[in-house]
Amino acid sequence: MATDRFAQAETGAWVGIIGNILLAGLKGVAGFFSGSHALIADAFHSASDVAGSFAVLVGIKAAKRPPDRDHPYGHGKAESIAAIIVSVLLLVVGLELLISAIKAIYGGHVDIPEWYALAVLLLSIVVKEGMFQYKFRLGKRLSSQALIANAWEHRSDVYSSIAALIGVGAAMLGGKFRMSWLLYLDPVAGLVVALLVLKMGYTLVMDSIHSTMDHVLHDEEANPLIKAVQTVDGVILVDELRAREHGHYVIVDIKISVNPVLTVAEGHSVGKRVKQHLLQQFLHVADVFVHINPFDPGYPIQGQQQDVRDRSPKWLQ
Known part of the structure; x- marks a missing residue:
């Protein structure tokens, strides 16, 4: 390609x-x-x-x-x-x-x-x-x-x-x-x-x-990436996403929240799924760096308007 x-x-x-x-x-x-x-x-x-x-x-x-x-x-x-x-x-x-x-x-x-x-x-x-x-x-x-x-x-x-x-x-x-x-x-x-x-x-x-000068995608361009990540199994919230333009492609830096009781290996597996999903769904995404956070109900949600509880796991509701 x-x-x-x-x-x-x-x-x-x-x-x-x-x-x-x-x-x-x-x-x-x-x-x-x-x-x-x-x-x-x-x-x-x-x-x-x-x-x-x-x-x-x-x-x-x-x-x-x-x-x-x-x-x-x-x-x-x-x-x-x-x-x-x-x-x-x-x-x-x-x-x-x-x-x-x-x-x-x-x-x-x-x-x-x-x-x-x-x-x-x-x-x-x-x-x-x-x-x-x-x-x-x-x-x-x-x-x-x-x-x-x-x-x-x-x-x-x-x-x-x-x-x-x-x-x-x-x-x-x-x-x-x-x-x-x-x-x-x-x-x-x-x-x-x-x-x-x-x-x-x-x-x-x-x-x-x-x-x-390291221009990042605006909200209307970044929102499809955020929504795609939210569909990945194991992702509770997208805390932050920055997609930097490098000519014809973008490099994505993303922070996601996962269940805090997951092991390091399990959290790493969720991060790998996020990376692969973005690379497969969006041709202009060349690389993805994923940071894993323990889920915090009080953390602001990027690109979303719904109540945090709507995305919270059942064990926190």
């Missing part, structure tokens, strides 16, 4: 690399010969996506390495680090595009784009939206932060291509009807593209950093 997951993730990364190389080259050549600042800016955006997809590929390859002595929890956070790299690349490219667009607007020199600039942008929008849908759904299915971040790179390219399309179209109309002010909408579209890229990069980098 794990091998299949990484194979699919690597395929997704390669789709992004090859698709972005082709689009960046096509948009760069068309932008240069058509004289469109917006299309050239969009080409640089696609080029940044190539670097982002390479970062995702490296992160995925690192994440699939098994746990070792120095990394007993595995290498899953390599994907989160790759997502941070992708996000930073977006910020850098966005800043460069912003500076270039401002120079074009205040430089006073704008050209009338050729018709094929529009055709390339329309093709880019269709291809990039298809890549976004593919990568986003794959990333969700595989719980890959890096793939999801890379998917949003493609979506930001869709938005930038739409902005460039409007700018190029307006500039062409301005040249045809001798309305010089419309020519400036091409570099203005490049400015809009830059702002969109910066916003996307900022959002992704903050999300990626949040996930990298």
Whole structure:
């Protein structure tokens, strides 16, 4: 199952690399010969996506390495680090595009784009939206932060291509009807593209950093784990559960209450059943550490609202 997951993730990364190389080259050549600042800016955006997809590929390859002595929890956070790299690349490219667009607007020199600039942008929008849908759904299915971040790179390219399309179209109309002010909408579209890229990069980098810093699952995500443990024979209460995200998988730390008259061996057996149950029921759970507590009726119950007596053994009621 794990091998299949990484194979699919690597395929997704390669789709992004090859698709972005082709689009960046096509948009760069068309932008240069058509004289469109917006299309050239969009080409640089696609080029940044190539670097982002390479970062995702490296992160995925690192994440699939098994746990070792120095990394007993595995290498899953390599994907989160790759997502941070992708996000930073977006910020850098966005800043460069912003500076270039401002120079074009205040430089006073704008050209009338050729018709094929529009055709390339329309093709880019269709291809990039298809890549976004593919990568986003794959990333969700595989719980890959890096793939999801890379998917949003493609979506930001869709938005930038739409902005460039409007700018190029307006500039062409301005040249045809001798309305010089419309020519400036091409570099203005490049400015809009830059702002969109910066916003996307900022959002992704903050999300990626949040996930990298030992983020735990929220209640709505942890509650299914708690309910599953409550069905295990020998478990009276789930006192506490923390599920830490490590890229595409989670490590669960759980405290459970058992009958205080059980022997150490019997309590250990209950803990083993809890671990095996979670590993079998939830594919994203990679490891479980169980702490056994003697049952205490006054202990607060995590994720439950019912009376403690509802879960108490008969010998305490």
